[in-house]
Amino acid sequence: MTGDLIVVGASVATTAFIERMRELGSGESITVLDNDPDAPYDRPPLSKHYLVDGDSEDIAVDWNGLDVELVRAEAVGVNPETHTLQVRGDDHRDHDLRYGRLVIATGATPVHLPIEPPGLAVLRTAADARRIRAQASGRRSVAIVGAGAVGVELASHLARQGSPVVLIDRAVGPLERLLAGHLADEVTDWLHGAGVVCRWRADITDISQIGDSWRVELADGERIEADVVVSAVGARPAVAWLAGSGLLTGDALLADADGRVVTADSVVADVYAMGDVVTRRRPDGRLERTENWAAARQQGMRLAEHICRAPRQPVPSPYFWIQVANRTIQIVGTLRPGARLDLEAANPDRRSALYRVRADGATAWIGVNAQPRIAKIISGS
Amino acid sequence: MTGLSIDQSRCQGHARCYMLAPDTFLIDEEGYGHVIEGREGAYQEEHVRKAVRNCPERSIKVIAPGPAA
């Protein structure tokens, strides 16, 4: 195992990276490390159909034919000076691996509220999804903290399975970050229609376990009892293992548009990063990161183009989607708070709608069950 | 049944399958993907494999043919 090119994380970005490397004719040997026994797989199904049923095959991504060596191991440190990676195997023993080039694609890990007791469920991995599926089976009641994409999808899928679900967020509505405050009333109505009880502007003062069940207390005195509590308050880049490596700037792993890791004063030789783990500096100096499937793929392809010195493909508009109460919401472009929302088309029979969102001269789109129109917008026809 | 099929309950209509392998997948008027009749056996073709890997919902199923009888 002395692979010249080592990728840490059998991730969404990694699939696209290897695919593009091979398409561009690279025959370089590629070793991928991942300590998740289910990897490689796709995460979008975890809060959708995989929550309800299915086994590993229903989420697995087939790497056959891509000529990669996949090793079950955890990366625990890097020394960029000596080009070595510290790796912990199944036997819990550490050893060093020399790399020619290193690609970091470790994704993100769930964050927790300071008030959270240990033992709350989270949803990031296939094993997490199976755990929630088992805990909520038999229509057990569920309280979900956080109404971002994961919380909202979890709520609507578990409610459809017959579980009583309470969705709690301190924001004034659901999907606040993702939809930049737009369509909050509509999404709330759809959640209600699916049987989800919503608590917005909720300030959680305590979460405690009482016997076999849980109690979530809100500042207004309400007490929500549930068999299962899921924490879905967001994720942060999985960079803890890079502490002390010299690769982090503050607590962020910065990379340029091609995926080269950069520090405050230089480009780090032979170290690259892609996907949710990456933070980028915009031209105006602000830091930004992406947490979505399409961006992870784009960054994987771009890095392969950089390494193979191939022409770069243009960066497509940002794309994200969510499934809420039998509706598919698709977002193309960047939404800003306070932007103007115009209804472009609607078909009440299909419960579909297409909105054009305009701010500062830029246009973005929100589709609700409007897949054919969104497909045209994405493909630019 | 062997070959390619799309699980309609999972398909979200991202049209990625169609964009990567228009000779094998089509999109219906509601935006959902389908396998073109006669192309169910095309999984071995590289661009079709790529299309399958590119479905973010894992809705495209591949059932490998069993050992020949």
Ligand SMILES: Cc1cc2nc3c(=O)[nH]c(=O)nc-3n(C[C@H](O)[C@H](O)[C@H](O)COP(=O)(O)OP(=O)(O)OC[C@H]3O[C@@H](n4cnc5c(N)ncnc54)[C@H](O)[C@@H]3O)c2cc1C
């Ligand atoms: C439940 C859920 C639903 C989602 N739904 C959608 C959706 O509908 N649409 C959308 O656009 N996006 C969705 N996302 C986001 C999307 O899945 C992520 O943006 C995407 O997976 C990011 O890919 P990535 O390549 O950065 O890494 P990931 O896919 O996160 O993979 C990182 C890999 O690195 C491995 N790893 C981490 N640390 C180490 C280490 N030290 N050593 C070895 N291996 C390590 C992990 O085991 C993991 O396999 C969803 C995410 C979740 C959790």
Ligand code: SF4
């Ligand atoms: S890529 Fe997948 S989800 Fe998208 S249309 Fe094709 S089968 Fe459906």
